Amino acid sequence: MGDGKKKDAAKNENDNPFSTPEEDNNFNFKWDPLRNIADDPNEVLKRVDERLDGLEKECFNNKKDKNNNLENIFSLHGVTRRDFLKWSSFLTSALMLPYIFRPRVARAANILTRTPFIWLDMADCMGNTEAFIRTAHPTPAEIILNYVSVNYMESIMAPAGYQAEARRIETVKKDKGKYILVVEGAIPTGLNGKFLTIGAKGDSGLKIAKETSKNAGIIIAIGNCASYGGIPAARPNPTSAVGLSSVTNRQVINIPACPANPVNVVGTLVEYILVGKAPQLDSLGRPLWAYSGRLHDNCYRRGHFEAGEYVRHWGDDGAKKQYCLYMMGCKGPFTWNNCTTVEYNQDISFPMRAGHGCIGCSQPAFWDRMTPFEKPNADAKIILPMVEATADEFGMALFGAAGAGIAAHAIYTGVKKKRESKKTSEKKKSDSDKNDDNNDK
Amino acid sequence: MENKEKKYGDIQLVHRMTVIKRIIHWSFFLAVINNIVTGFYIAYPFLIFGKTPAQSDSISKGIINSGETYQAFIMTWMREFHFIGAVIIDVIFIVWLYLAFFSWKEPLYKSFIPFGDKIAEAGRMVKHYFTLKDKPETTRYQDPLNAIIFTIFHLLILLQMVTGFQMYVASFTGTSAVGGWWPWLMHFTTDWTLVVFGGLTGVTLVHLFTMWLIIIFIVYHIYTEVWRSVMWKEGDILIPFGGYKYIRNKTESE
Ligand code: SF4
Numbered sequence: 001m002g003d004g005k006k007k008d009a010a011k012n013e014n015d016n017p018f019s020t021p022e023e024d025n026n027f028n029f030k031w032d033p034l035r036n037i038a039d040d041p042n043e044v045l046k047r048v049d050e051r052l053d054g055l056e057k058e059c060f061n062n063k064k065d066k067n068n069n070l071e072n073i074f075s076l077h078g079v080t081r082r083d084f085l086k087w088s089s090f091l092t093s094a095l096m097l098p099y100i101f102r103p104r105v106a107r108a109a110n111i112l113t114r115t116p117f118i119w120l121d122m123a124d125c126m127g128n129t130e131a132f133i134r135t136a137h138p139t140p141a142e143i144i145l146n147y148v149s150v151n152y153m154e155s156i157m158a159p160a161g162y163q164a165e166a167r168r169i170e171t172v173k174k175d176k177g178k179y180i181l182v183v184e185g186a187i188p189t190g191l192n193g194k195f196l197t198i199g200a201k202g203d204s205g206l207k208i209a210k211e212t213s214k215n216a217g218i219i220i221a222i223g224n225c226a227s228y229g230g231i232p233a234a235r236p237n238p239t240s241a242v243g244l245s246s247v248t249n250r251q252v253i254n255i256p257a258c259p260a261n262p263v264n265v266v267g268t269l270v271e272y273i274l275v276g277k278a279p280q281l282d283s284l285g286r287p288l289w290a291y292s293g294r295l296h297d298n299c300y301r302r303g304h305f306e307a308g309e310y311v312r313h314w315g316d317d318g319a320k321k322q323y324c325l326y327m328m329g330c331k332g333p334f335t336w337n338n339c340t341t342v343e344y345n346q347d348i349s350f351p352m353r354a355g356h357g358c359i360g361c362s363q364p365a366f367w368d369r370m371t372p373f374e375k376p377n378a379d380a381k382i383i384l385p386m387v388e389a390t391a392d393e394f395g396m397a398l399f400g401a402a403g404a405g406i407a408a409h410a411i412y413t414g415v416k417k418k419r420e421s422k423k424t425s426e427k428k429k430s431d432s433d434k435n436d437d438n439n440d441k
Numbered sequence: 442m443e444n445k446e447k448k449y450g451d452i453q454l455v456h457r458m459t460v461i462k463r464i465i466h467w468s469f470f471l472a473v474i475n476n477i478v479t480g481f482y483i484a485y486p487f488l489i490f491g492k493t494p495a496q497s498d499s500i501s502k503g504i505i506n507s508g509e510t511y512q513a514f515i516m517t518w519m520r521e522f523h524f525i526g527a528v529i530i531d532v533i534f535i536v537w538l539y540l541a542f543f544s545w546k547e548p549l550y551k552s553f554i555p556f557g558d559k560i561a562e563a564g565r566m567v568k569h570y571f572t573l574k575d576k577p578e579t580t581r582y583q584d585p586l587n588a589i590i591f592t593i594f595h596l597l598i599l600l601q602m603v604t605g606f607q608m609y610v611a612s613f614t615g616t617s618a619v620g621g622w623w624p625w626l627m628h629f630t631t632d633w634t635l636v637v638f639g640g641l642t643g644v645t646l647v648h649l650f651t652m653w654l655i656i657i658f659i660v661y662h663i664y665t666e667v668w669r670s671v672m673w674k675e676g677d678i679l680i681p682f683g684g685y686k687y688i689r690n691k692t693e694s695e
């Protein structure tokens with residue numbers, strides 16, 4: 001594995017493979033999948049190869065170690081070399097890279113298993129961890145995540161108590177600027193972070209998150225909670241929970257979803273290994289290669305949406321015919337993610353295929369903004385002071401009030417006019433009477 | 442004859458709407474009605490086209506058979522017409538904005554910006570609505586109350602445009618058939634709505650709710666124009682058709 005082209009020439013021994021983006025200023029690599037990758041592809045390949053060579057030297061003891069590493073890991077899980085080749089091709093195309101990068105992606109995956117990791121759990125359900133370590137038939141992405149050299153991860157590490165703390169602090173010091181920090185879960189900031197205390201010393205999650213992100217090589221917020229606060233931050237948010245990017249001034253790569261797709265995590269990490277910096281991010285801090293597509297635009301039920309064919313009740317004919325789930329509250333039109341193309345559960349399915357609408361779990365504040373999950377968005381309540389109604393109820397109430405006002409005004413006008421005309425005609429009558437009198441005289 | 446003239450006062454013609462303004466008025470009307478109907482459908486598809494084996498045609502249940510999926514692109518058509526209506530509204534809004542400031546006949550801003558006694562004049566009109574007395578004198582120009590309310594209506598339209606474009610740009614991925622500037626422009630001008638209204642779902646709800654305000658405006662507008670025609674006998678309702686109304690120097694109660 002990892003038998004990509006070797007380029008011995010033009011290799012700088014002093015090149016720090018974990019160099020931070022600042023030092024990489026002349027690295028003119030356009031990663032944006034929507035643009036050309038670079039002006040000069042050869043230059044790109046050269047730089048990527050140099051970086052991989054350096055990292056391989058650092059992470060592996062010798063050539064044999066390097067070549068056998070992934071094989072050892074995968075053979076344990078019954079993944080053949082062929083499966084891995086297929087998977088690395090898949091990841092290459094998912095990352096929107098040209099095929100020539102396939103061997104390099106494989107090498108990066110190899111390196112990834114030896115890169116120091118810190119995995120923090122904040123206020124969350126550990127759903128992301130569970131999703132990765134408990135899969136029955138893990139794909140290479142999940143296997144790689146299981147074998148990364150985790151220096152600190154509460155759910156799977158052997159050390160406990162003070163020992164565990166020491167391990168984390170040591171990694172932060174020793175691998176400064178190198179380790180990958182993955183944070184899962186929202187960070188409560190209320191009471192100065194006291195809503196969440198972790199470990200033997202009872203440090204607050206806020207403090208730990210700040211400390212570990214300071215020295216990290218790359219920071220990844222995994223899952224919606226770590227990215228945007230998720231469920232802990234849902235209204236009324238008693239613990240003032242926020243996403244990781246709100247407590248650190250370092251760049252945070254958000255991999256939201258509930259749980260995040262392992263492919264998106266591994267892909268982002270592989271890209272980091274390849275080029276040494278974060279992939280292009282969208283305005284919400286999500287890697288563009290994974291989150292630039294709207295689910296609704298890539299959904300296989302979109303044809304039924306356009307045809308006006310909707311599931312109206314669970315299990316009705318439309319459901320059997322896999323009609324669009326818009327009326328059952330699908331939030332695909334409001335959600336950017338790659339579930340429909342990369343898929344979940346060992347790349348087998350995703351919500352719409354399983355027959356339930358998307359709940360928008362990769363968007364900020366989805367617990368507040370995407371609810372009710374099983375009703376169309378038009379049925380969502382607008383919450384204003386004194387008002388809690390759907391837009392239609394509220395609008396219709398105003399419309400009714402306006403209609404009643406208009407009717408009242410019309411009646412008022414009619415009555416008043418009648419009275420006045422009566423008055424004037426009486427007046428006229430008396431006037432003419434007077435005139436008659438005058439005439440008489 | 443003399444008697445009649447005495448009763449109704451001297452009648453004078455006044456030109457209120459040029460041909461251009463009348464065309465704008467009615468295309469605006471059609472486009473807004475079109476967008477209300479199609480918008481309702483998009484928010485809440487009330488018809489199912491395309492029959493499944495267990496469903497039979499039923500207007501009351503909202504099921505109309507139009508054949509196979511590939512024949513029934515009802516949502517596509519609804520969205521298409523919604524977009525066409527939106528384009529018409531956008532163009533009209535821009536023309537309105539231009540005319541509001543540069544119309545040689547009657548720049549609206551003179552009426553809606555609360556200069557001098559404009560607010561007081563609008564207040565007098567409201568008072569007249571409720572007392573039926575002291576009708577403000579009809580002049581060659583639009584009355585300030587209408588000018589203010591029409592301006593608010595156009596601000597609602599602007600809100601619909603902004604929220605609508607935000608929903609529209611959601612399906613763009615950074616570029617378009619006419620180039621990257623187009624989605625960029627839409628993002629640049631409308632992304633603030635995401636922050637203010639709480640994400641795309643919030644923007645959608647604001648779009649839906651503003652529609653109700655526009656419907657209320659339409660009802661109010663028709664009512665007041667009919668009311669004026671009945672009460673003032675100055676032919677206000679004729680303005681959008683012929684462009685003219687009358688000025689009478691006498692009111693009925695006098
Ligand atoms: S099921 Fe959801 S994502 Fe798919 S077409 Fe319907 S509304 Fe869009």
Ligand code: SF4
Binds near residue numbers: 335350351361
């Ligand atoms: S389909 Fe929607 S709710 Fe489901 S995982 Fe994807 S983004 Fe989350």
